[in-house]
Amino acid sequence: MDLGVFNLVRHLTDLPVVRASIIATVVAIGFNYLGFRYFTYRDRDKSGRTKELSLFFLFSVIGLVIQNGVLYAATYGFGWDTPLQSNVFKFLGIGIATLFRFWSYRTWVFRALPAREAVQAAESFLEQRGPASRAAEPDRVG
Template sequence: MDRRSRLRRLAGVGTRFLIVGGISTLIEVGAFNLFVYVFGWDLVFGKIGASLVALINAYFGNREWAFRDRNRRGRAAEIVLFLVVNLVCTLLGAGIVWLGAEVVEGITGHAPGPALVNVVNLGSIAVIVVVRFLLYHYVVFRHTPKDDVDDASA
């Protein structure tokens, strides 16, 4: 497969990944605000809970649509890798939210309000999107050498 075809294919996968991620982000932001501002959860626990809710949409959207053409190594192994990647990303996102809230509090002298917390949360999501795509692409839903041979003969 030539370079242009690979870039076009990567752009297609990336676009589908971003659509699934956009829907998951809406779910995560809604759940985060519900957990923190309606149920009174701590910011970090709210972030973790919201990430877990969005994770269900993310798995099925990515497996069945964004990375649908990838070799399936076995559902159990794939789910374990998906969960490990998302545990790492969730903890990284929660750490970014915590650090961002601490920085805002250090600068302003008081706890950040909902608007600033959501800005920090969206910033954490932006960082995690890049990390998550790379890990999904190269680890969870990766192409195997057999996939490349099949692609060349198709």
């Protein structure tokens, strides 16, 4: 998504490369939060949404600086600013920033539930199903 929006903004506007990249990164950050919260880490602790959002955006901004710093260095430091070169360094920046974001999101933002809470959540789920639905299931010998 990030590369697609980057190239779209780059070709439809006269914005400089790094500004187009920042716009694309911000759009991707919004979609990333939705994907992480509601799909990838949907089973993680959901208490403290304000803290979660704050940490997510803090680490996302650090990732944005890493990602666009690579592009900035290539474009303005080395003068590599053809469309192909911009895409290569944008891709490289995405890769480096993704490693940082993966670690930080998993470690600090979308924290796993403590084991006691996970067991309580599972027991609560089973209680909601009721005895009739559990009686229809075959016993498992483990």
